[in-house]
Amino acid sequence: xxxxxxxxxxxxxxxxxxxxxxxxxxxxxxxxxxxxxxxxxxxxxxxxxxxxxxxxxxxxxxxxxxxxxxxxxxxxxxxxxxxxxxxxxxxxxxxxxxxxxxxxxxxxxxxxxxxxxxxxxxxxxxxxxxxxxxxxxxxxxxxxxxxxxxxxxxxxxxxxxx
Amino acid sequence: xxxxxxxxxxxxxxxxxxxxxxxxxxxxxxxxxxxxxxxxxxxxxxxxxxxxxxxxxxxxxxxxxxxxxxxxxxxxxxxxxxxxxxxxxxxxxxxxxxxxxxxxxxxxxxxxxxxxxxxxxxxxxxxxxxxxxxxxxxxxxxxxxxxxxxxxxxxxxxxxxxxxxxxxxxxxxxxxxxxxxxxxxxxxxxxxxxxxxxxxxxxxxxxxxxxxxxxxxxxxxxxxxxxxxxxxxxxxxxxxxxxxxxxxxxxxxxxxxxxxxxxxxxxxxxxxxxxxxxxxxxxxxxxxxxxxxxxxxxxxxxxxxxxxxxxxxxxxxxxxxxxxxxxxxxxxxxxxxxxxxxxxxxxxxxxxxxxxxxxxxxxxxxxxxxxxxxxxxxxxxxxxxxxxxxxxxxxxxxxxxxxxxxxxxxxxxxxxxxxxxxxxxxxxxxxxxxxxxxxxxxxxxxxxxxxxxxxxxxxxxxxxxxxxxxxxxxxxxxxxxxxxxxxxxxxxxxxxxxxxxxxxxxxxxxxxxxxxxxxxxxxxxxxxxxxxxxxxxxxxxxxxxxxxxxxxxxxxxxxxxxxxxxxxxxxxxxxxxxxxxxxxxxxxxxxxxxxxxxxxxxxxxxxxxxxxxxxxx
Numbered sequence: 001x002x003x004x005x006x007x008x009x010x011x012x013x014x015x016x017x018x019x020x021x022x023x024x025x026x027x028x029x030x031x032x033x034x035x036x037x038x039x040x041x042x043x044x045x046x047x048x049x050x051x052x053x054x055x056x057x058x059x060x061x062x063x064x065x066x067x068x069x070x071x072x073x074x075x076x077x078x079x080x081x082x083x084x085x086x087x088x089x090x091x092x093x094x095x096x097x098x099x100x101x102x103x104x105x106x107x108x109x110x111x112x113x114x115x116x117x118x119x120x121x122x123x124x125x126x127x128x129x130x131x132x133x134x135x136x137x138x139x140x141x142x143x144x145x146x147x148x149x150x151x152x153x154x155x156x157x158x159x160x161x162x
Numbered sequence: 163x164x165x166x167x168x169x170x171x172x173x174x175x176x177x178x179x180x181x182x183x184x185x186x187x188x189x190x191x192x193x194x195x196x197x198x199x200x201x202x203x204x205x206x207x208x209x210x211x212x213x214x215x216x217x218x219x220x221x222x223x224x225x226x227x228x229x230x231x232x233x234x235x236x237x238x239x240x241x242x243x244x245x246x247x248x249x250x251x252x253x254x255x256x257x258x259x260x261x262x263x264x265x266x267x268x269x270x271x272x273x274x275x276x277x278x279x280x281x282x283x284x285x286x287x288x289x290x291x292x293x294x295x296x297x298x299x300x301x302x303x304x305x306x307x308x309x310x311x312x313x314x315x316x317x318x319x320x321x322x323x324x325x326x327x328x329x330x331x332x333x334x335x336x337x338x339x340x341x342x343x344x345x346x347x348x349x350x351x352x353x354x355x356x357x358x359x360x361x362x363x364x365x366x367x368x369x370x371x372x373x374x375x376x377x378x379x380x381x382x383x384x385x386x387x388x389x390x391x392x393x394x395x396x397x398x399x400x401x402x403x404x405x406x407x408x409x410x411x412x413x414x415x416x417x418x419x420x421x422x423x424x425x426x427x428x429x430x431x432x433x434x435x436x437x438x439x440x441x442x443x444x445x446x447x448x449x450x451x452x453x454x455x456x457x458x459x460x461x462x463x464x465x466x467x468x469x470x471x472x473x474x475x476x477x478x479x480x481x482x483x484x485x486x487x488x489x490x491x492x493x494x495x496x497x498x499x500x501x502x503x504x505x506x507x508x509x510x511x512x513x514x515x516x517x518x519x520x521x522x523x524x525x526x527x528x529x530x531x532x533x534x535x536x537x538x539x540x541x542x543x544x545x546x547x548x549x550x551x552x553x554x555x556x557x558x559x560x561x562x563x564x565x566x567x568x569x570x571x572x573x574x575x576x577x578x579x580x581x582x583x584x585x586x587x588x589x590x591x592x593x594x595x596x597x598x599x600x601x602x603x604x605x606x607x608x609x610x611x612x613x614x615x616x617x618x619x620x621x622x623x624x625x626x627x628x629x630x631x632x633x634x635x636x637x638x639x640x641x642x643x644x645x646x647x648x649x650x651x652x653x654x655x656x657x658x659x660x661x662x663x664x665x666x667x668x669x670x671x672x673x674x675x676x677x678x679x680x681x682x683x684x685x686x687x688x689x690x691x692x693x694x695x696x697x698x699x700x701x702x703x704x705x706x707x708x709x710x711x712x713x714x715x716x717x718x719x720x721x722x723x724x725x726x727x728x729x730x731x732x733x734x735x736x737x738x739x740x741x742x743x744x745x746x747x748x749x750x751x752x753x754x755x756x757x758x759x760x761x762x763x764x765x766x767x768x769x770x771x772x773x774x775x776x777x778x779x
Contacts, residue, residue: 034523034533082329085367088520089328095544104328113324127544134530134537 033087033136082108087138091131097124109145111158122152181243182268184236192267193232197430200423201260201399203408204231217358218407223253239264242273252276258285259399259427281401288331288363290397291319293428295384295421295457296332296366297448298373299559300600301465310444310559311336312418315366315383316397319390327383330366333400335359335408335420358407359420361400370463376525378467382559384448387458388428396428418447425451432456446779448560462555466524467640470517472553473510474639481511482638488515489522492538509548515539518639562598563777564749565589569611573755573771575661582623582771584611592631592712593719593743595751595777601714602633602644602674602682609650622663626650633684633712635676644674644684646708654735655761656696666692670708680714690727696763697731704729718743718751736760749777 083090086101093099097120105123106116123130123145130144149159192198199212207213207229214221214228221227223241227234238260241253254261255278264270294315314333321330337357373379388396408420422434434450451457464472474482481503488494488511500508516539523532569584586609590599611623631646649667656662672686690704710723720743726736739757746752753773760766 032528032533034536035528082365085365085371086328091540092516092543095540096547096550098550100325100328103324104326107320107324107326108329124544124547128541131537131540134533 033091033131033134033141035087083142084138087141090141094123094127094130097121105145109149109158111155115154115158118152118154119158122148122155181240182270184239184268189232189236193235196426196433197263198231198235200426200430201263201402202227202231202234203423215408216406217409221402221406235264239268239270242270244274246274246276249276250278250280252278254278255281257402259395259402262395262398284401285394285397288316288397289318290316290393291321291390292317293386293388293393293396294327295386295448295451296369297382297384297444297559298377298379299382300603301377301379312421312444312447313369314396314421314424316393328367328370332364332366332369333421333424334362334364334369335417336362359409360405360407361403361420363400373465374463375466375520378465378524380465380468380556381463382448383461383463384451385458385461386425386451386456388425388456392428396424399424399427418444422447422450425456429456445559445562446565452560460558464553466517466521468553469551470514470521470639471637472551473514473517473548474637477507477510477514479638481507482514484511485514485518485639488512488539489519489535492535492542495538495542505546506548509543509546512539512542512546513548514639516543521640557598559598561748563590563595563751564779566778567594568776568778569773570776571771571773573769573773575769576767578615580613580615582611582613582773584609584773586610591629592633592721593741593753594775595743595745595748596714596719597745597748601680601719602631602635602684602712604629604631604646606630621653621661622651624650624652626652633674633682635674635682637676641673643671644686645669645671646686646688654692654694655759655764655767656694657763659764659767662695664692664694666690668692672709677711682712683710684712685709688725688727692729697729697733699731702729702731702733704733704735718745733762734760735762751775751777 083105086104089099089101090105093102094105102120102123103116106119109119111119126148129148130141132140132144136144146159149155203215204212205215212229212231216222216228222234222237224230224233224237227237238253238257242261242264244252246252249255252274254273254276258278258281261273265273294317296313296315298311300310313335315327316331316333317327318330321327337359370381373381419435426432426434432454434447434454474485477485484494484500484503487497488500494500495512500511503511516536519532519536519539523529523536526532565588567584567586569582569586571582571584573580573582586606588607589605591604591606592602606626606629609624609626609629611625613621613623615621626648627650629646629648629650631644633644634642636642647667647669651663651665653661654664668688668690670686670688672684674682674684677683686708688706688708690706692702692704693700694702704727706725706727708723708725710721713720713722719741721739721741723740724736724738726734728734737757737759739755741753741755744752744754751774753775755769755771755773757769758766759769
């Protein structure tokens with residue numbers, strides 16, 4: 001029930017989500033980088049009375065952003081899907097080599113605190129391999145990241161713990 | 163439905179688990195404790211007795227539980243003893259906060275133990291550990307955002323250690339809009355309580371991008387010193403409010419009020435809601451929370467727009483032109499004029515160009531060409547990253563002046579002396595004490611001014627329903643419009659040098675320019691309709707102008723304005739005015755106003771007034 005609600009919530013945000021994106025329909029996992037947030041009239045009004053629109057109300061749990069979670073959860077009950085809404089921020093942070101979204105990505109991937117600076121450096125260096133085009137999806141970014149981690153001796157261990 | 167199930171279950175289960183026979187006096191006493199009142203969102207009704215803000219039968223187990231906390235308490239205790247086989251529908255699963263409290267208060271050691279799978283999964287996934295009060299500050303070009311909004315963020319045990327607030331959850335209370343309503347109707351209904359209020363829980367990150375990117379509002383995060391246990395109590399109660407409808411009125415029973423109630427559920431010793439008998443404005447609630455000693459520390463997140471402006475600030479004219487050129491066409495990254503710049507300047511220019519490009523994409527559908535440009539700029543940033551942005555934290559929003567204002571003035575109009583008495587319900591005008599407010603934003607709601615001329619001659623001077631002005635400076639990169647609207651009653655020159663009370667609505671649009679560090683110049687074209695007893699027609703339209711200067715000086719804010727209204731019936735009304743505020747203390751100000759008014763109906767009139775302003779609460 002909650003998941004269904006959540007699905008509709010997310011559908012409202014990401015109209016262009018692929019019909020059968022990995023992680024289930026309406027998951028957003030298949031969204032392209034720089035997916036727009038549409039400032040619809042409904043949104044404008046919703047914000048004037050701080051409202052929620054559509055049937056989005058309590059639709060959340062587990063930070064899975066509407067994605068089915070057959071895949072194992074990774075860290076603190078969060079799945080990769082938690083990164084869904086932050087792809088733009090993540091691309092910016094990774095391009096610069098630092099930032100909150102990049103830290104969060106490291107945490108979600110289970111990277112231990114002592115390896116996070118190195119993680120930031122390595123992903124910064126391989127930014128163009130991870131964000132390989134303007135049309136990457138969260139899914140591609142994730143698998144590209146794992147590929148980069150695998151080739152780094154210090155970080156390889158995080159690429160296998162899925 | 164639930165109620166029926168529960169009572170049905172109760173009958174069936176009577177022989178299995180007997181609810182304890184509660185002593186009536188004990189019930190009365192328990193039901194009157196602030197905690198039970200808070201859990202049921204009760205308030206004392208106007209005609210005595212109780213009423214609940216919750217407007218949803220699913221929230222109550224007793225037939226008239228919305229008006230009888232004691233009956234609701236009894237019905238809840240009975241329902242707690244329903245057979246465990248009800249599972250997720252069991253009252254213990256639906257009302258975990260009530261359950262916990264009643265179990266403690268009444269020492270209910272023999273309760274059945276239903277499996278609350280849904281609740282347990284949900285609660286575990288949220289893993290509440292600490293909480294923060296979130297206040298999105300006003301956005302200058304949208305003064306209605308000055309009323310602001312507050313929400314709560316629920317952090318997990320590792321959130322602070324790992325710096326992962328992006329993974330936290332937000333608890334938001336707002337109007338619940340079904341379907342796609344006509345927009346004007348929506349705003350009206352929202353204000354008048356036509357929509358129910360509902361709690362929603364969502365990833366905090368969604369709220370962040372909504373406020374910081376889509377609406378360009380700075381965000382303030384007040385970390386609260388609630389213990390994990392207190393935070394958990396609050397989250398348990400939020401579960402009870404899942405999909406539950408509240409009465410919702412924009413001005414009092416709003417988001418801020420509801421969140422104060424939640425905080426009282428978290429820590430019963432707090433008394434926050436009683437401080438707001440009339441209206442709860444979000445900044446005021448921030449103040450109340452802070453005064454109660456709940457705030458551990460404060461964090462500031464600048465909006466995306468502020469970040470863009472901060473990045474562009476050190477750039478000179480030529481570099482800003484580069485920013486514009488590159489954001490329009492990334493091939494310019496290879497142009498000799500760009501590559502000739504020192505490398506560290508290149509880093510700033512391309513980062514500003516990227517931010518500008520994303521700013522423009524704000525609120526739009528994804529455009530492949532634009533996405534391509536953004537990506538090219540990211541690659542350039544990746545090769546030559548700029549230093550991290552350093553943005554100075556502005557004044558805390560809760561340190562600004564209070565919102566309700568009393569005004570006492572003395573002055574002369576031509577040769578007649580007068581005293582003027584005024585009250586403004588909210589909030590801030592261009593001249594008011596400036597600390598923690600943006601320069602050039604004004605929103606006033608409900609202002610009444612009475613004048614007493616010599617000889618005890620009283621008159622209504624003005625009644626403003628709303629006055630909104632938004633003077634946002636234009637610059638090389640961003641070109642926002644300035645605008646204003648106002649409506650109400652005011653005195654204008656009439657025949658025989660009388661001051662005539664007219665009703666009016668007016669508005670304008672134009673531009674504002676930053677003329678110096680603390681100096682804005684503005685010019686707007688205006689339109690106005692007015693009902694004036696000295697005019698032949700019922701409604702008289704006019705077009706005109708409004709321009710001037712706004713200067714932040716050591717004493718306070720100064721405005722120098724010229725206005726003109728050219729009516730279709732031939733009347734021409736013009737005025738020049740000067741206002742200088744002297745900021746005495748946070749909540750006290752003295753204002754000198756001088757004006758000269760011209761009209762075809764009367765001789766020119768001079769007016770000078772000195773006015774004391776007390777920003778009361």
